[in-house]
Amino acid sequence: MSVMQLRAKRVVVAIFVAVNFLSEAPLALGQKVSPVAARREQVQAVVREAYDKFRSDTSGKNADYIPYLAQVDSKLFGVAVVTTDNQTFSLGDIDYSFSIQSISKVFTAALAMEELGADKVFQRIGNEPTGRAFNSVNAVVDMPTHTGNPLVNAGAIATTSLISGQNANEKWNKILNFYGKVAGEKLALIDQVYKSEAATNAGNKALSMLLAKYDRIYADPFESVDIYTKQCSVGVNVVQLARMGATLANNGVNPKTGEKVIKSEDVPYILSVMMMAGLYDGSGGWAWHVGLPAKSGVGGGIVAIAPGKGAIAVFGPRLDEAGNSVKAQRVIEYVARKLDYNLFSPASFGLKAGATQ
Ligand code: DON
Numbered sequence: 466m467s468v469m470q471l472r473a474k475r476v477v478v479a480i481f482v483a484v485n486f487l488s489e490a491p492l493a494l495g496q497k498v499s500p501v502a503a504r505r506e507q508v509q510a511v512v513r514e515a516y517d518k519f520r521s522d523t524s525g526k527n528a529d530y531i532p533y534l535a536q537v538d539s540k541l542f543g544v545a546v547v548t549t550d551n552q553t554f555s556l557g558d559i560d561y562s563f564s565i566q567s568i569s570k571v572f573t574a575a576l577a578m579e580e581l582g583a584d585k586v587f588q589r590i591g592n593e594p595t596g597r598a599f600n601s602v603n604a605v606v607d608m609p610t611h612t613g614n615p616l617v618n619a620g621a622i623a624t625t626s627l628i629s630g631q632n633a634n635e636k637w638n639k640i641l642n643f644y645g646k647v648a649g650e651k652l653a654l655i656d657q658v659y660k661s662e663a664a665t666n667a668g669n670k671a672l673s674m675l676l677a678k679y680d681r682i683y684a685d686p687f688e689s690v691d692i693y694t695k696q697c698s699v700g701v702n703v704v705q706l707a708r709m710g711a712t713l714a715n716n717g718v719n720p721k722t723g724e725k726v727i728k729s730e731d732v733p734y735i736l737s738v739m740m741m742a743g744l745y746d747g748s749g750g751w752a753w754h755v756g757l758p759a760k761s762g763v764g765g766g767i768v769a770i771a772p773g774k775g776a777i778a779v780f781g782p783r784l785d786e787a788g789n790s791v792k793a794q795r796v797i798e799y800v801a802r803k804l805d806y807n808l809f810s811p812a813s814f815g816l817k818a819g820a821t822q
Contacts, residue, residue, distance in 0.1 A: 525783035525791035533661035543703035548775035562700035566762030574615035649721035659698035710776025756807030767793035
């Protein structure tokens with residue numbers, strides 16, 4: 466080895482040691498830090514600012530069409546950022562397990578893509594925004610695909626029906642285990658949420674029968690609704706949810722376990738659905754203001770993905786008219802703006818405002 470090569474090698478080793486020293490969680494060999502990732506202190510400060518700024522915001526109201534959700538303490542509030550190099554920044558009610566609700570739809574769609582390939586999922590479900598409420602019957606009737614996309618209730622129930630298994634229990638366990646791998650921790654059903662929702666889900670059963678009329682459901686309709694209801698009742702805390710998002714941000718590799726759980730080629734498809742339909746009829750405004758693929762749930766969670774950088778998850782039970790947590794939208798918008806996460810902004814890939822190259 467020449468003197469020059471030896472020097473270059475020393476410099477590389479010195480940089481590697483310095484980077485590991487600065488980050489809380491040491492990087493695994495070969496794990497990359499995005500060159501435009503925000504610094505640790507900056508992320509910490511921004512999360513704190515957002516938490517303080519929106520802590521006493523009382524806009525919106527809890528979902529009440531699922532009785533359990535109506536009685537969740539609306540003051541609960543948690544924020545977490547998990548980066549692709551497995552650093553975690555969190556504040557507030559970070560241990561509280563809330564139901565994942567519609568955020569589950571993203572990960573069942575990912576599992577369906579793992580099993581069938583993205584093309585088949587696209588053919589059988591589609592990927593068009595409905596511009597309607599998440600549980601719209603009219604969208605099923607009016608849209609040529611009937612299913613719309615995997616994130617509205619009809620499309621999500623049809624997506625759940627694509628998951629293979631000998632029986633309902635096997636399908637459900639496969640879904641739950643897959644969520645656990647994406648979160649990097651075992652997850653569990655919140656039984657009270659499931660019971661509350663199963664007793665009041667006539668609307669979803671009606672959607673499933675309508676899909677059967679159009680041949681757009683691929684297993685027994687009511688069995689599929691029941692598995693879907695269970696997947697919506699899975700409990701997550703805000704850190705687990707942020708890590709699920711960070712797995713997508715990290716090209717399908719869980720940043721905590723290092724396990725590849727989602728195929729890289731599926732990640733852009735998943736993010737495209739989230740961008741178009743993740744906040745339902747609020748998705749256009751969200752793309753305008755925040756510019757990040759995201760998904761909301763009526764349990765009060767939202768997770769937003771900054772590809773290559775990390776994910777922001779916020780939990781606050783009060784929702785707007787479209788069924789999206791008000792606090793979560795405000796906090797994510799604030800954090801994303803301060804950290805230059807907006808995908809459509811040149812600053813997100815390192816260009817300064819007004820720069821020509
Ligand atoms: O099927 C439902 O209505 C609920 N389990 C999920 C809806 C939901 O989370 C919509 N999201 N904002």
